[in-house]
Amino acid sequence: MSRPPRARESVLDAYAALLIADGERAATVEATARTAGVSKGGLLYHFASKDALNEALIEHMRALALSDTEAIRTAPEGPIAAFMRISTMTGSPADRAIVAVSRLAQSGNPAAVEALRGLRTAWEDAIRPHARDETALQMVLLVSDGLYFNAALTIGSVLGPVPEGEELAALIAFVENAAQR
Amino acid sequence: MSRPPRARESVLDAYAALLIADGERAATVEATARTAGVSKGGLLYHFASKDALNEALIEHMRALALSDTEAIRTAPEGPIAAFMRISTMTGSPADRAIVAVSRLAQSGNPAAVEALRGLRTAWEDAIRPHARDETALQMVLLVSDGLYFNAALTIGSVLGPVPEGEELAALIAFVENAAQR
DNA sequence: TCGAGAAAACCGTCCAGACGGTATAGTAAC
DNA sequence: GTTACTATACCGTCTGGACGGTTTTCTCGA
Numbered sequence: 001m002s003r004p005p006r007a008r009e010s011v012l013d014a015y016a017a018l019l020i021a022d023g024e025r026a027a028t029v030e031a032t033a034r035t036a037g038v039s040k041g042g043l044l045y046h047f048a049s050k051d052a053l054n055e056a057l058i059e060h061m062r063a064l065a066l067s068d069t070e071a072i073r074t075a076p077e078g079p080i081a082a083f084m085r086i087s088t089m090t091g092s093p094a095d096r097a098i099v100a101v102s103r104l105a106q107s108g109n110p111a112a113v114e115a116l117r118g119l120r121t122a123w124e125d126a127i128r129p130h131a132r133d134e135t136a137l138q139m140v141l142l143v144s145d146g147l148y149f150n151a152a153l154t155i156g157s158v159l160g161p162v163p164e165g166e167e168l169a170a171l172i173a174f175v176e177n178a179a180q181r
Numbered sequence: 182m183s184r185p186p187r188a189r190e191s192v193l194d195a196y197a198a199l200l201i202a203d204g205e206r207a208a209t210v211e212a213t214a215r216t217a218g219v220s221k222g223g224l225l226y227h228f229a230s231k232d233a234l235n236e237a238l239i240e241h242m243r244a245l246a247l248s249d250t251e252a253i254r255t256a257p258e259g260p261i262a263a264f265m266r267i268s269t270m271t272g273s274p275a276d277r278a279i280v281a282v283s284r285l286a287q288s289g290n291p292a293a294v295e296a297l298r299g300l301r302t303a304w305e306d307a308i309r310p311h312a313r314d315e316t317a318l319q320m321v322l323l324v325s326d327g328l329y330f331n332a333a334l335t336i337g338s339v340l341g342p343v344p345e346g347e348e349l350a351a352l353i354a355f356v357e358n359a360a361q362r
Numbered sequence: 363t364c365g366a367g368a369a370a371a372c373c374g375t376c377c378a379g380a381c382g383g384t385a386t387a388g389t390a391a392c
Numbered sequence: 393g394t395t396a397c398t399a400t401a402c403c404g405t406c407t408g409g410a411c412g413g414t415t416t417t418c419t420c421g422a
Contacts, residue, residue, distance in 0.1 A: 005396065023288030025205045029382060039398050041385095046396090050382065103287065105334055107204030113334065135351045139324060142352075146326030153286055153294065170316045171323075178320075178359040186371065210408060222411085223372040231408065 010036040016100035061097035087144040090151045136179035191217040197281035242278035268325040271332045317360035
């Protein structure tokens with residue numbers, strides 16, 4: 001029939017990148033199109049409105065994140081370690097999507113809030129069986145939230161230390177030891 | 182010389198409130214003026230530009246937060262417990278200011294990022310003497326970051342559970358037990 | 363003590379530009 | 393001939409900021 005759409009993906013990518021790096025204010029339709037190397041008309045061919053663009057980004061995040069959740073659930077190293085390692089994977093597609101959607105949520109988008117809440121619930125359910133009690137579970141999730149918070153501020157300019165390598169391994173061991181059943 | 186400015190304070194308050202509740206997009210000069218019960222011209226009398234308004238908010242946050250840090254350092258219940266309790270005091274002036282500035286930081290404001298980094302360093306220095314090691318210190322800070330992250334999303338619409346009362350006490354005890362020297 | 367005047371504190375309106383969105387005419391791959 | 397775009401122009405709305413005017417308050421000399 002026709003050539004496959006190559007703009008769609010690059011538009012979503014560009015929109016997420018702008019949201020993460022410069023915030024919602026800068027993530028305009030025109031700027032997104034420019035960043036994606038697409039004309040404004042081309043963008044609006046795929047996403048009829050900015051609302052539609054938001055919905056698509058949220059759906060994209062949901063798909064990526066839920067597949068991550070499945071990986072957490074079945075990880076051989078155990079869910080807590082896998083969860084924390086994934087939470088620090090700054091720059092991964094899923095991480096970028098989550099941070100971008102959290103920008104939307106912070107600007108009051110209800111669908112974004114709902115999607116993040118669903119994701120958090122999925123994480124809770126995946127980890128609960130491996131946590132000592134509800135308090136330990138909350139602590140694990142809060143550490144992960146903290147990592148996301150830092151990642152969200154770090155991308156573009158360094159704020160706090162996002163742990164890596166040995167430092168991250170030590171943190172994972174520490175949290176696991178404190179929280180594990 | 183003149184009457185004391187009553188608009189200045191209410192403008193800063195309104196600006197923070199808008200940033201927190203609706204994000205940077207909604208926190209326009211006119212909306213801020215309207216929320217503060219001041220005319221746009223009146224606002225611009227005190228803050229010559231939006232940049233000036235941002236700088237004033239950041240300075241305001243710095244003052245509030247550093248006085249909080251002093252309270253953490255000298256708290257009888259110990260720095261870790263005091264730190265976590267303050268981190269969950271959603272709605273306090275300092276908390277509101279921090280969340281508002283973190284919105285600015287996320288939209289790329291370098292001064293906001295710098296101020297938050299300074300605050301984090303101050304917290305680190307206050308808690309380090311009471312933490313078992315650097316890993317435990319990072320965990321305490323990350324839990325606090327997680328609390329802020331949730332508070333930031335919770336205000337306006339509930340996302341995750343921001344612990345209160347007994348739940349919070351249990352979390353504090355848990356983290357203290359895991360981290361304390 | 364008092365009132366004139368200077369400065370500070372604020373108001374309301376206007377403007378150029380940017381925004382989201384619509385429309386349209388054309389092009390190139392399949 | 394349908395799909396996937398480009399390029400450009402346009403509309404109504406909102407934005408930050410500039411500006412001139414008005415009210416309130418304090419100061420100080422007579």
